[in-house]
Amino acid sequence: MDQVGAKLLEEIAGLHEIPEGAYNIRENGKSVGRSSTEEIEIIPKDNGKGIDIHIKPGTKNKSVHIPVIISQSGLKEVVYNDFYIGEDCDVTIVAGCGIHNGGKDSSQHDGIHSFFVGKNAHIKYVEKHYGSGDGNGERIMNPETIINLGEGSFMEMDTVQIKGVDSTIRKTSAVLEKDAKLVVMERLMTHGKQKAESYFHVELNGDGSGANVVSRSVAKESSYQKFVSDLEGNAACSGHTECDAIIMDEAKISAVPQLEANHPDAALIHEAAIGKIAGEQIIKLMTLGLTEEEAEAKIVDGFLQ
Amino acid sequence: MLELKNISFSVSEKKEEIGILKNVNLTIEDGKFIVITGPNGGGKSTLAKVIAGIEKPTEGQILWNGEDITQWSVTDRAKAGISYAFQQPVRFKGITVFDLIQLATGNRITVEEACRYLAEVGLCAKDYVRREVNASLSGGELKRIEIATVMARATKLTVFDEPEAGIDLWSFQKLIGVFEKLHEVNNGSILIISHQERILNIADEIVMIADGQITARGRKEDILPDILEKTASCSCQYYKEPAGLE
Numbered sequence: 001m002d003q004v005g006a007k008l009l010e011e012i013a014g015l016h017e018i019p020e021g022a023y024n025i026r027e028n029g030k031s032v033g034r035s036s037t038e039e040i041e042i043i044p045k046d047n048g049k050g051i052d053i054h055i056k057p058g059t060k061n062k063s064v065h066i067p068v069i070i071s072q073s074g075l076k077e078v079v080y081n082d083f084y085i086g087e088d089c090d091v092t093i094v095a096g097c098g099i100h101n102g103g104k105d106s107s108q109h110d111g112i113h114s115f116f117v118g119k120n121a122h123i124k125y126v127e128k129h130y131g132s133g134d135g136n137g138e139r140i141m142n143p144e145t146i147i148n149l150g151e152g153s154f155m156e157m158d159t160v161q162i163k164g165v166d167s168t169i170r171k172t173s174a175v176l177e178k179d180a181k182l183v184v185m186e187r188l189m190t191h192g193k194q195k196a197e198s199y200f201h202v203e204l205n206g207d208g209s210g211a212n213v214v215s216r217s218v219a220k221e222s223s224y225q226k227f228v229s230d231l232e233g234n235a236a237c238s239g240h241t242e243c244d245a246i247i248m249d250e251a252k253i254s255a256v257p258q259l260e261a262n263h264p265d266a267a268l269i270h271e272a273a274i275g276k277i278a279g280e281q282i283i284k285l286m287t288l289g290l291t292e293e294e295a296e297a298k299i300v301d302g303f304l305q
Numbered sequence: 306m307l308e309l310k311n312i313s314f315s316v317s318e319k320k321e322e323i324g325i326l327k328n329v330n331l332t333i334e335d336g337k338f339i340v341i342t343g344p345n346g347g348g349k350s351t352l353a354k355v356i357a358g359i360e361k362p363t364e365g366q367i368l369w370n371g372e373d374i375t376q377w378s379v380t381d382r383a384k385a386g387i388s389y390a391f392q393q394p395v396r397f398k399g400i401t402v403f404d405l406i407q408l409a410t411g412n413r414i415t416v417e418e419a420c421r422y423l424a425e426v427g428l429c430a431k432d433y434v435r436r437e438v439n440a441s442l443s444g445g446e447l448k449r450i451e452i453a454t455v456m457a458r459a460t461k462l463t464v465f466d467e468p469e470a471g472i473d474l475w476s477f478q479k480l481i482g483v484f485e486k487l488h489e490v491n492n493g494s495i496l497i498i499s500h501q502e503r504i505l506n507i508a509d510e511i512v513m514i515a516d517g518q519i520t521a522r523g524r525k526e527d528i529l530p531d532i533l534e535k536t537a538s539c540s541c542q543y544y545k546e547p548a549g550l551e
Contacts, residue, residue, distance in 0.1 A: 283379060
């Protein structure tokens, strides 16, 4: 792997070297490294367009890394990764995509991830998107996450897209059975002429199920963001969705929270707030010796942390 | 030494100029502990903001150690050694108490150092240092964190705008300790806007501001009895003493 690839890998997965445990590294449309363990098996799909990840029931404190990097300008791919997570597991899955585009053609990665989470399993899913390169070609990522949470299971999904992705349409859908819980934290920053749209649809089908979908975003310059979060309560469940956005310069943001209660004991809440950085926040940091620009950067960094 | 020379500040409202500060002259010598008091709406907070650079005077001059800083930004004044504690502290989503204290010191600090400042204002440090300075903190907690940030700066002049507001009795004593420490450590000057008799009591000098002007100034022994007498009587034209109390 060259320096560009290594930098992308570090940005999206925090990896400086080959990770321990199970992993699959995809570079420019091909797997360049794969390792299974006794508990976690990674099997490539026959058509070469993705992998199946099987995690044995009862696997505890293990992690799987499946980063994707693209440095070849003009490459477009759709990849299907399916995760089968056994009962009573406790695992962390680190995905993510980095595109370096130094050419004039658009590069695009559409990762479609399906999760089948067994009874009482506990998973943390981390996904980071990053783009770099000074070419005119766009860096496009359209991730789709399809989540099936079994009885009593828990999934924490943490997604970050801070820099360099020109266009994103993110779709996340989830179906929750009895006592299953889903916590989503999405952090997003757009600048220049970037566009990012994010759609969540969560079906709370089991009694005692719960979801918390939170988005924090900053839109700078003339970028555009759209956040749609739709919670459907079909049982005695609880759901909360929140979009909190800072708008700057000429940017535009649209936040569309939607709630649908189909059961008398469904308790659903939505909150959405869009606004500029409060002037008094900048002044407070200036009284500590920061310049106006430093204060603004610090506030944005903190907000997205 | 801070010198305010003929400071005026006015705002336009419905095409009318309203004078908030009118020709204020005030000198704060090094190492002095001065309390500004006076009725609400008299211009005290505006004066504090003018000193910190948050508001620019419409007329007059501000000198800091002999240098004209009237047009300096908030940042430049902060760097030159002027600190300002907000009357209503600001909340930040995502910025922790530790971040704020570290920014205030201007250096990279350890968690232990940050905790020392929190302990000074009566907060159990380990419960607070990693918390975000957001809406989950009460007004009193925020106020103490605000005071910890100006302590961490340890500058030559610290301006506090009603530091006692929202502070409970127990931490009030700590607050007095904070002022004394700031005063002692680097012979710093302290300017406090306050209505609290116990703060007025420890001042070197009391300045009374009403209707945008300094109406009295002097040692506490001379000024305090007069203030207490004035505040004891109500001058509201609609208020009538209940029968039997006259």
